[in-house]
Amino acid sequence: MRHVYTNRVVVLMTVLLLAAAALAAWLRSRPPAPSPAPAPRAGAPTDDRHLEAGRQAWVRACAGCHASGEPGRPVPSRLSRQTEQLAAAEGGRAYLVDLMLYGASAPAEPGARRFRHPPFDTLTDAEIAGVLNLLLAAAEPAPPPFAPADITPARATPRTREDVAASRPRPAD
């Protein structure tokens, strides 16, 4: 008879665990109190830059490694600065798109650490553009935003990680 009770406990516990998961999800997905995103600047409609898609993709794909660790600031400022510099360099915009799509890999060299980045070709064009725009959101003066149309052509020419790493613009010094 104890087994019949045990079966009931298993069913009860399953319901309880599902309820707990639903409660946790509800707690997490309630509309946030203050938006942690940087406020969009006047004259630049958020939709054009796909910032919302970018923020969601950031949480899903990037934050695992790149999280700033500070509440209210999803993107670490150091990464924003690096992205700004790369976007301003020659060939930098194409490199950023390839980096997102195909990843990068370069061995350690004298003066340079080993560099690796995973590919995120499962993100949509709008998400990739959004992530890059999110990283550039604080740049002054504002660089031209990435559009999904900037990402689409790069998908036609797959590249290896090593290839992408080799195309990284060297810091001008």
Add this chain to the structure above:
Amino acid sequence: MNRFLVGAAWIAIYVALATAPALLLARLSPAPPRDFWTEFSVALGFIGFVQILIQFVLVARFRAITAPYGIDIILYYHRQIGMVATLAVLTHPVILIARRPAAAALLNPLAGTWGTRAGVAALLALLLVVGLSIFRRRLRIGYEAWRLSHALLAFAAVAGSLIHIARTGVHVTAPAVLAAWVALTCVLLTPLGYNRLIRPMLAARRPYRVARVERVADDFWTLHAEPVGHRGLAFEPGQFVWLRLHHPYSIDEHPFSILSSSQRPGHVEFGIKEVGDFTRAVGDIAPGAAVYLEGPHGAFTTDRIPSAGYIFIAGGAGIVPFISMLRTMADRGDRRPVLLIYSGRTEDSLAYRDHLDRLAAQSDRPAFEVVYVLEQPPPGWTGPTGRPDTALLRDLLPREGITRDILICGPDAMIAAVERSLLELGVPASRLHTERFELV
């Protein structure tokens, strides 16, 4: 303390432990909010993970935890809730992929990151754990090999999950939170270490040696063991122990029901049916071999089921705990009435008939009756035949002014059928007590 209160307290702790981590994380995570289904999927992952960690404690055979329920129930629960936890963990990627089909590419070990790879590996290990447990017999995997694979795969699943949580998660990124998760994992895995190291050490201090091994039926053996340098095993009739042969640290350990009287702790007997590699080799154990016992375990004992009398229903190897109960009653001069219904395939498969006939013939136990039920009776058999079904039980159950508790022990299918029949005959469920010895 009251066993009921202890049982309730453990359940409260269990429920809190099973749900709190996911809820705390939901409240405290610094990550920006995502949509409900994504968060639900992540919460399922965390809840499944914690539930799997808890299993390491559940199956560690801590008597303080298992005593209120009986360890057979704990293992039965473990088997079921383990599948529920695996389903929760499986649902985690399923929801994510359903929402964004492109994410299915992450299942490819060549794509993705070490975080997603670890997650996929952990999930595969879990599915293997469940699959091997369900299909162990059909796949003809021995108990020993299965147990080793079960432990290793479960451990791999936990390790993979931790890497996955640390590398892909957005909730567990702060070092302090990650440290808390690793700490929780370590605490819940401690019983594994305790079981493998401390407990054998304790068992080694109380060794036994094999006095002799005798064949009692077709595929049935009695192993006689005697304590070496201590007073022996204190147990309640009907309980069982985990037994290790030769070496206290052997990973090869087996649960066996005690056959002897609890009034004689200095001479412990076990009834062993040949079912696997280990039990088939029992006949080869030489007298003098060292034996280490861990236990006793189990709540299937007349000492915990007070009643004016008993009806025992045994199938196959399920007879062993009843012999212990009957011998203990005889030793204690306990004259409460007992009816034993003992069913088997053939006459030769009924072990301990001589014991039972002797007990029944003893003049000071007039209240003990035994009925043998055979599926394949020999020519000239006058007793009942077939299986203990509703019609047969209706004939056999005594019509009397007292209500006896009914104890059932045997193969799962037999227990289920007998339970159904007795409920049909109007026996109240609270009077039925069962023990399933088919642990896996």
